Amino acid sequence: MKTKILRLIISSTWALIFFNAPIIQAQKNKSQNVNKPNVIYIMADDLGEGLLSYYGQKYFTTPNIDKLAEQGVVFNNSYSSTFCAPSRATFLTGYNDCREDKYVLTSGKGYKESATDATKDEAIQEAINSAIGKEPDVVYLPQIFKEADYVTGQIGKLDYGFLTTAKQMDNHGWDYHYGYYDHTQAHGFYPMFLHENGKRVAIPGNTHPDAAKTGESGSNESQERDRWNLNGKTVYSQDLFLNKMLKFIRDNKEKPFFLYHSTQLPHGPVAIPAIHPEVAFNDSLTQIEKAYASMVKRLDDDLGVILNELEALGIANNTMIVFSSDNGHELYYNYEGRTAKPYKNIETGEPFNNIKDKFYSEIGGDIFNGNKGQAGLKRSNWNGGVKVPLFFYWPEKLKSGTESQKLVANYDFMTTMADMLDVKLKENKDGVSYLNELMPGNPEKAEEHNSIAFASFMGPALITKDGWKLRYFAPKKIFQLYYLPDDFKETKDLAKQYPEKVEALKAELIQKCDGDLINGSISYGRNFNFVR
Numbered sequence: 001m002k003t004k005i006l007r008l009i010i011s012s013t014w015a016l017i018f019f020n021a022p023i024i025q026a027q028k029n030k031s032q033n034v035n036k037p038n039v040i041y042i043m044a045d046d047l048g049e050g051l052l053s054y055y056g057q058k059y060f061t062t063p064n065i066d067k068l069a070e071q072g073v074v075f076n077n078s079y080s081s082t083f084c085a086p087s088r089a090t091f092l093t094g095y096n097d098c099r100e101d102k103y104v105l106t107s108g109k110g111y112k113e114s115a116t117d118a119t120k121d122e123a124i125q126e127a128i129n130s131a132i133g134k135e136p137d138v139v140y141l142p143q144i145f146k147e148a149d150y151v152t153g154q155i156g157k158l159d160y161g162f163l164t165t166a167k168q169m170d171n172h173g174w175d176y177h178y179g180y181y182d183h184t185q186a187h188g189f190y191p192m193f194l195h196e197n198g199k200r201v202a203i204p205g206n207t208h209p210d211a212a213k214t215g216e217s218g219s220n221e222s223q224e225r226d227r228w229n230l231n232g233k234t235v236y237s238q239d240l241f242l243n244k245m246l247k248f249i250r251d252n253k254e255k256p257f258f259l260y261h262s263t264q265l266p267h268g269p270v271a272i273p274a275i276h277p278e279v280a281f282n283d284s285l286t287q288i289e290k291a292y293a294s295m296v297k298r299l300d301d302d303l304g305v306i307l308n309e310l311e312a313l314g315i316a317n318n319t320m321i322v323f324s325s326d327n328g329h330e331l332y333y334n335y336e337g338r339t340a341k342p343y344k345n346i347e348t349g350e351p352f353n354n355i356k357d358k359f360y361s362e363i364g365g366d367i368f369n370g371n372k373g374q375a376g377l378k379r380s381n382w383n384g385g386v387k388v389p390l391f392f393y394w395p396e397k398l399k400s401g402t403e404s405q406k407l408v409a410n411y412d413f414m415t416t417m418a419d420m421l422d423v424k425l426k427e428n429k430d431g432v433s434y435l436n437e438l439m440p441g442n443p444e445k446a447e448e449h450n451s452i453a454f455a456s457f458m459g460p461a462l463i464t465k466d467g468w469k470l471r472y473f474a475p476k477k478i479f480q481l482y483y484l485p486d487d488f489k490e491t492k493d494l495a496k497q498y499p500e501k502v503e504a505l506k507a508e509l510i511q512k513c514d515g516d517l518i519n520g521s522i523s524y525g526r527n528f529n530f531v532r
Contacts, residue, residue: 036148036256036421037394038249038319040306041413043091043260044299045084045157045267048329049389050361050372051296059368060279060293064304065391068323072393073402073438079463080327080388080410082456083379085183087326087410088161088262092141092172094414094429098455098513104132106163108184114200115185115192115209121200125165125181132168139426141414142173145258148421151175153248155241156262157186158195161326166198178244179262180237186264188213189271190233194240205234217270217333219288227270227291236273238265242302246309253313266295268332288333289367320394324410328385329370330378339365343377354458355473355480358382360489375490381456381471382490392438404437407465409452430512451505453512462509470505479506 049055054066054074081087085105086097095102110128114121142152153176158164162183169177178196180186188211193202206212212233214226241263248259276294279285285293303323310316334341344351346365352358359377361369376382390408392398415431416438418424432447451464459474467485472478481495481502495502 036150037397038252038257038259038315039145039150039322039417040249040259040261040319041322042299042303042324043088043262044323044325045262045264046327046330046332046378047266047296047299047325047389048370048372048384049387050329050369051266052389055372055389057368059282059285059289060276060297062296062300064300064307065323067307068303068321068391068393069389071395071400072321072391073398073404075390075392075404075406075408075434075437077405077407078324078388078390078410079386079408079452079454080325081454082327082381082385084157084161084267084326086455088159090409090411091326091413092159093138094141094411094425094431095138096409096411096430096453096512098453098460099430100514102136102138103160104135105160106131108162108182110163111182111185112209118193118200118202125167125198128163128165129167132165135168135171139414140172141417142175142258142260144414144418144421144423144425145256146173146175147423149256151252151255151257152260153177153252153257154260154262155179155244155248157183157264158262161186161262166195169198176248179241180264184213185211187211187267187269189237189264190235191237194237203235203240205232207232211237212271214269214271217268217288219286219333219335224287227288230273238263238298238302242305245306249306249309249315250313253315262326263299265299266292266332268330270295270332272298285367286335286338288335292333293368317395317397320392320397322393322413323389323391325388327378328374328376328380328383328387329366331364331366331370335365338367354380354382355476355478356493358490359384374488379457381454381458381461381473383469383484383488385456386454386461398438399440404434406434406437407449407452407463408434409449409454412449451508451512453509455513460509460513462505462512464505468501468505470502470509472509481505 051057052065053061054069081090081097089103090097093102106128111124114124145152152174154174156179158177158179158181159169164181179194181195185191190206190208190212191203192206193200245261270288270291272291272294275290276297279290279293310319343359343364345363347363358375371384374384376384378385412431412434415429416433416435419433419435432449436446449465451462453460453462459472462470467483469482469484471480479495479502480493481498482490
């Protein structure tokens with residue numbers, strides 16, 4: 001009897017092990033994935049630090065984005081590029097934007113004809129593939145995640161942000177992608193079509209070939225009427241992106257995933273289906289300012305939806321969320337007596353010469369102070385054009401409320417993720433890992449930049465870890481020197497006072513840039529091999 005009972009126990013035990021093997025394996029995988037968090041990277045478009053209530057925005061709040069900062073790690077000395085395409089290229093390749101032959105970009109407008117004739121889409125992609133040619137043999141960001149057995153997805157303004165194709169997206173390592181292949185189309189928020197894994201997908205109800213791009217947003221009565229005329233504007237692009245992001249997260253909740261959301265928000269033209277309730281009755285704002293604020297609010301609200309979804313799926317504590325922007329602040333509206341484009345000093349009526357006179361919110365008419373009191377806007381090599389927010393959030397893994405002054409660049413993200421995932425990079429990138437700043441505990445692995453360099457249409461610039469900034473203004477062949485810890489507004493040019501410092505930093509800048517960047521062309525077209 002005892003023998004039978006013992007056999008029954010043994011038999012039952014093996015049965016439990018056999019039939020529950022998949023469950024045990026799933027639990028094992030789930031345990032292993034703790035060391036491989038899901039990673040969601042949200043890249044806002046033209047969002048300066050000052051637009052976030054975390055940094056003092058007073059006309060509206062961004063509670064969900066603020067949550068990432070307040071309960072995560074904030075990098076207060078974070079830089080990107082000065083406009084969209086080079087920023088996305090550096091982010092995806094790990095090289096600074098003063099390099100040559102690291103990325104091949106095309107100009108926009110490539111898919112214009114296929115808006116009204118879908119049969120041309122395949123030929124257009126073939127032509128773009130031919131124009132791009134053979135890309136440089138470099139490692140791309142999604143390939144780092146794929147080597148660590150992640151599923152990779154990008155949703156929004158796809159890849160480098162100008163023109164792309166399914167072939168390029170596949171070559172860069174994206175398992176899934178959905179959004180705009182065309183930079184020009186991405187300047188509208190009501191597309192007639194988008195692309196999903198290479199397939200052109202029509203959006204019923206949207207009838208504007210330019211995705212309802214209205215040009216520079218003015219504030220006269222006719223322009224306001226056009227802005228709120230929703231004929232042919234049935235489906236807002238961010239609605240589509242949010243739904244696709246939620247589906248991607250749900251479909252891949254059992255495995256590690258990397259999701260890169262390159263949103264259009266709050267890039268102009270100003271377009272939103274409705275004014276957000278938080279700003280609707282704020283008499284301090286004009287109607288177009290309320291609409292612009294609502295675009296930032298929409299981005300924040302969508303992050304809230306994603307946070308709730310992660311909680312509902314039980315994967316919030318194993319998901320790292322990163323929030324940043326592609327470049328510094330930009331203004332997308334005119335308002336007589338309040339702000340003006342082309343930019344000029346609203347007090348004197350004079351344009352800025354970008355030597356001594358430069359854009360500041362109070363004299364440029366930005367009520368939101370999107371560049372957080374700094375000089376300049378997008379496309380410039382003033383800090384307002386290139387300094388960006390950078391927040392990391394990972395519940396129970398990152399120390400809540402940490403603020404870092406470490407000098408970081410957007411091309412550091414790839415190196416940091418490779419470090420976290422123990423993936424060996426096969427080439428020398430310009431980025432360095434700041435993993436030890438996120439997760440202290442291995443001081444001997446701590447890395448840092450002595451300086452970072454970035455290009456612009458005005459010329460290149462260099463910033464050192466101790467706060468010196470060398471700025472080159474190519475149109476006048478002028479070098480300017482600033483000490484940012486004492487002068488974050490870049491008002492005191494110290495070049496004449498410290499000529500030896502200028503020469504030392506000039507040599508360092510040249511070393512970080514390929515070719516004769518300083519004496520050569522100032523156009524990004526030279527540095528990035530634009531195919532037009």
